[in-house]
Amino acid sequence: MKPQDLTESLRKHPFLNNLSEDLLKTLTSCASNVVFDEGTYLFHEGEDAKIFYLLRSGRAVLEIAGGERGQIRIQTVGAGEVIGWSWLISPYRWHFDAFALEQVHAFAIDASCLITKCETDCRFGYEMLRRFSEVLERRLEATRLQLLDVYGSNLGERGENY
Amino acid sequence: MSLTTLMEHDTKSSEIMAPSFALVKRVIWETDDTYTLLIDPPAENGGGFPFAPGQFNMVYAYGVGEAAISISSDPAKPDQLAHTIHRVGTVTSALSRLKRGDMIGLRGPFGTSWPIDEVVGKDVCIAAGGIGLAPLRPVIYSLLRRREKYGRIVILYGARSPLDLLYRVELEQWSKARNTDVIVTVDRGDSSWKGHIGVVTGLFSYVKLDSPSTVAMVCGPEVMMKYTCEELQRRGLRSDQIFVSLERNMKCGVGLCGHCQFGPHFICKDGPVFRLPVVNQLLEKKEI
Amino acid sequence: MDKTYRLETEDLERLLQLLQGEGYETIGPTLGNGTIVYDKITTAKDLPKGWTDEEEPASYRISNNGGERMFGYTLAPQSWKRFLYPPLRELFSIRRNGKSFETLRTDSEEKKFAFIGVRPCELSAVLIQDKVFTAGEYRDDDYLSRRRNAFIVAVNCANAGANCFCLSMNTGPKAGEGFDIALTEVVNDGGHYFVAEAGTDKGATLLERTGGIAASERERGEAEEVVERTASQITKSLDTRGLQEILAENQESPHWDDVAKRCLTCGNCTMVCPTCFCAAVEDSTDLSGKTASRTRRWDSCFTLDFARVSGGNFRITPKSRYRQWLTHKLSSWVEQFGIFGCVGCGRCITWCPVGIDITAEVSAIKGERVKQEKGA
Numbered sequence: 001m002k003p004q005d006l007t008e009s010l011r012k013h014p015f016l017n018n019l020s021e022d023l024l025k026t027l028t029s030c031a032s033n034v035v036f037d038e039g040t041y042l043f044h045e046g047e048d049a050k051i052f053y054l055l056r057s058g059r060a061v062l063e064i065a066g067g068e069r070g071q072i073r074i075q076t077v078g079a080g081e082v083i084g085w086s087w088l089i090s091p092y093r094w095h096f097d098a099f100a101l102e103q104v105h106a107f108a109i110d111a112s113c114l115i116t117k118c119e120t121d122c123r124f125g126y127e128m129l130r131r132f133s134e135v136l137e138r139r140l141e142a143t144r145l146q147l148l149d150v151y152g153s154n155l156g157e158r159g160e161n162y
Numbered sequence: 163m164s165l166t167t168l169m170e171h172d173t174k175s176s177e178i179m180a181p182s183f184a185l186v187k188r189v190i191w192e193t194d195d196t197y198t199l200l201i202d203p204p205a206e207n208g209g210g211f212p213f214a215p216g217q218f219n220m221v222y223a224y225g226v227g228e229a230a231i232s233i234s235s236d237p238a239k240p241d242q243l244a245h246t247i248h249r250v251g252t253v254t255s256a257l258s259r260l261k262r263g264d265m266i267g268l269r270g271p272f273g274t275s276w277p278i279d280e281v282v283g284k285d286v287c288i289a290a291g292g293i294g295l296a297p298l299r300p301v302i303y304s305l306l307r308r309r310e311k312y313g314r315i316v317i318l319y320g321a322r323s324p325l326d327l328l329y330r331v332e333l334e335q336w337s338k339a340r341n342t343d344v345i346v347t348v349d350r351g352d353s354s355w356k357g358h359i360g361v362v363t364g365l366f367s368y369v370k371l372d373s374p375s376t377v378a379m380v381c382g383p384e385v386m387m388k389y390t391c392e393e394l395q396r397r398g399l400r401s402d403q404i405f406v407s408l409e410r411n412m413k414c415g416v417g418l419c420g421h422c423q424f425g426p427h428f429i430c431k432d433g434p435v436f437r438l439p440v441v442n443q444l445l446e447k448k449e450i
Numbered sequence: 451m452d453k454t455y456r457l458e459t460e461d462l463e464r465l466l467q468l469l470q471g472e473g474y475e476t477i478g479p480t481l482g483n484g485t486i487v488y489d490k491i492t493t494a495k496d497l498p499k500g501w502t503d504e505e506e507p508a509s510y511r512i513s514n515n516g517g518e519r520m521f522g523y524t525l526a527p528q529s530w531k532r533f534l535y536p537p538l539r540e541l542f543s544i545r546r547n548g549k550s551f552e553t554l555r556t557d558s559e560e561k562k563f564a565f566i567g568v569r570p571c572e573l574s575a576v577l578i579q580d581k582v583f584t585a586g587e588y589r590d591d592d593y594l595s596r597r598r599n600a601f602i603v604a605v606n607c608a609n610a611g612a613n614c615f616c617l618s619m620n621t622g623p624k625a626g627e628g629f630d631i632a633l634t635e636v637v638n639d640g641g642h643y644f645v646a647e648a649g650t651d652k653g654a655t656l657l658e659r660t661g662g663i664a665a666s667e668r669e670r671g672e673a674e675e676v677v678e679r680t681a682s683q684i685t686k687s688l689d690t691r692g693l694q695e696i697l698a699e700n701q702e703s704p705h706w707d708d709v710a711k712r713c714l715t716c717g718n719c720t721m722v723c724p725t726c727f728c729a730a731v732e733d734s735t736d737l738s739g740k741t742a743s744r745t746r747r748w749d750s751c752f753t754l755d756f757a758r759v760s761g762g763n764f765r766i767t768p769k770s771r772y773r774q775w776l777t778h779k780l781s782s783w784v785e786q787f788g789i790f791g792c793v794g795c796g797r798c799i800t801w802c803p804v805g806i807d808i809t810a811e812v813s814a815i816k817g818e819r820v821k822q823e824k825g826a
Contacts, residue, residue: 173584173585173586174587174588175588175589177555178588179541179542179744180541180542180553180555182553183550183553222733224544224551224735224742225544225733225734225742226733227733228731229760248760250760250761254760264549265550267551409759410757410759410764411756411757411759413731416587416588417587417588418582418588418590418727419729420727421749421756421757423751423778425698425782426782426786431588448770449766449767449769449770450774
């Protein structure tokens with residue numbers, strides 16, 4: 001894919017919605033296209049997080065090794081969404097596995113390239129951080145909701161009359 | 163005495179406090195703790211039981227008590243009522259022990275309904291959480307029965323785990339209807355589950371709503387509804403395009419016992435279905 | 451009907467006999483259980499002559515001052531609510547025959563009450579409950595039948611209690627509407643008599659038959675003086691201006707926490723309140739399981755069970771339950787029924803074991819609001 005084509009398809013990704021032209025170009029210079037076959041891993045827990053992914057199609061699931069409880073699936077991520085922010089935060093290692101439930105097409109963004117750009121261009125850095133903060137906030141909110149176990153009947157004792 | 167307020171106007175009699183009895187035709191266990199009772203309407207109803215989607219009955223277990231349960235069957239088939247019930251306490255446990263051929267007490271239908279006429283010609287987004295799919299099933303039946311009258315239909319449904327999903331066969335069938343998306347997610351999945359994992363609000367990433375022409379109907383636990391309504395508004399719906407169905411303790415079903423008050427509203431007669439702006443401010447406050 | 455009569459104390463006896471002759475069960479104030487109760491009376495001798503009551507927050511004492519007044523007390527602990535809306539009532543029973551059921555509706559008892567001595571605030575409470583039970587989409591047939599049959603003799607107040615605030619609620623100390631007969635008891639140097647006003651044709655007919663003579667202007671003036679003097683004794687007040695909105699907008703006032711520290715959530719206030727109408731519906735069976743019944747019992751929004759549902763409980767904290775009660779009385783009630791749910795009788799203050807005063811709580815909430823506005 002030519003850089004122009006890559007820029008054009010990146011522009012369509014919701015994560016980069018309304019990103020200005022020059023910043024989009026900066027990002028394109030760190031991006032490439034990748035494909036993961038169904039049943040393969042995008043990355044594993046503990047590996048160095050050198051990349052993050054903007055999913056274009058297909059779905060991946062985030063898993064945590066739960067020791068005696070086996071692999072626990074926490075969340076699925078699909079087209080239009082982002083996987084990975086461990087590249088942003090020390091010690092820059094993945095905290096979970098990402099497994100392709102279907103064939104996954106994604107943009108891979110090279111983290112060391114991106115960090116360099118972020119540090120040399122504060123405007124770009126701010127824009128990336130702002131967008132990642134939004135993703136983080138949404139994930140945190142979702143995690144809280146899951147934690148509440150809203151569909152559970154664990155309140156049965158208090159509702160025993162019914 | 164002053165008779166001015168004692169005119170009977172169009173008031174209905176409190177005789178309604180006594181249930182009619184109806185025959186249980188079949189018991190379907192949807193999940194480990196949730197079952198659907200298929201019921202022949204009470205004989206005195208003349209074989210029918212007209213209701214609007216979203217309305218509920220007070221369902222009575224002999225000698226044990228009553229619970230307010232929404233009707234989950236097809237309004238176009240009033241000869242066959244269904245109630246999908248989550249077994250959590252004494253009444254719903256007693257009801258769960260009913261078998262084919264047993265009798266069940268019913269009073270109703272009570273309450274307001276989903277805005278089925280308002281959505282003609284529009285897109286409809288249905289968001290359900292857990293047992294909240296049951297009060298929405300009559301809407302889905304109605305929409306799909308006259309599929310051509312509506313725009314796009316999106317059904318988003320979240321449950322605790324794959325084993326807690328209601329109406330699995332029907333979810334599959336609904337997804338095959340024209341211009342109809344059914345997206346299901348669970349809070350906890352295992353490796354055998356190939357669908358989405360995550361909260362129902364996360365599913366909005368996968369649908370594009372034409373916000374000006376969409377009406378949303380939301381039912382589930384209050385926290386789930388709160389976040390879902392926020393998400394819908396973030397995606398451009400005005401709050402008056404959103405409807406929610408609320409739950410409160412109900413003892414009479416007819417606005418006389420006072421239990422279901424939610425600010426100035428009696429959920430049993432002013433609800434359970436509300437246009438969001440009517441209740442939004444109260445929902446933001448704790449323990450109203 | 452604008453005719454007023456002078457009744458002698460003996461005429462009151464005749465009025466009671468006439469009412470009984472018409473099949474009324476005459477209910478009035480009398481001494482019982484060491485207090486003044488509204489109960490069956492057969493003669494004017496049953497009335498609590500000379501007895502008065504003294505009310506303070508969390509305090510109610512009666513004493514006999516040796517006087518002539520038959521209605522010299524302010525209020526009995528319980529209102530008339532229990533006669534029109536019984537605390538416990540079976541709604542129906544169900545007989546089980548194998549797999550089939552037969553519903554046996556419990557017929558309303560055909561009750562014909564004549565209430566003697568209804569205070570103006572209490573009469574307002576009856577009119578409020580009329581709206582609750584008969585003007586909505588569904589009516590309460592049992593209430594309607596009892597209410598339709600009831601004959602009301604109001605007695606204007608000659609003595610205000612320390613917890614009375616009827617002036618603020620516009621419900622007393624003189625009865626305005628809703629009575630068949632309204633009496634004012636006059637005791638002065640000139641003697642002891644009643645000025646009676648008919649509110650209905652039926653009331654007028656009965657007064658004629660009682661043998662009352664037209665009240666003179668002086669007598670009418672003396673009756674006016676009684677209620678004016680009572681009004682001047684009232685010290686407690688509640689500022690109702692904008693109250694509906696103020697409470698609706700201050701559901702999160704820090705003052706709710708303050709009152710929650712004192713409130714025991716005992717529900718006394720709701721039990722003595724003449725307008726509170728919440729009820730629980732309970733089902734049970736006999737020991738053999740052959741017959742089940744459903745009863746309706748007064749309930750209180752202060753109980754932990756009140757807002758419980760299968761998935762949890764919407765009002766766990768005492769704060770939320772007190773707030774529900776007070777905002778219902780003085781705010782959401784207006785939206786529901788077009789009128790306040792409080793008549794200013796002060797019973798909730800008197801019978802609160804810790805003396806929580808609804809008027810003081812409202813002022814405090816208003817005060818917090820002012821403080822916050824200034825702070826902001």
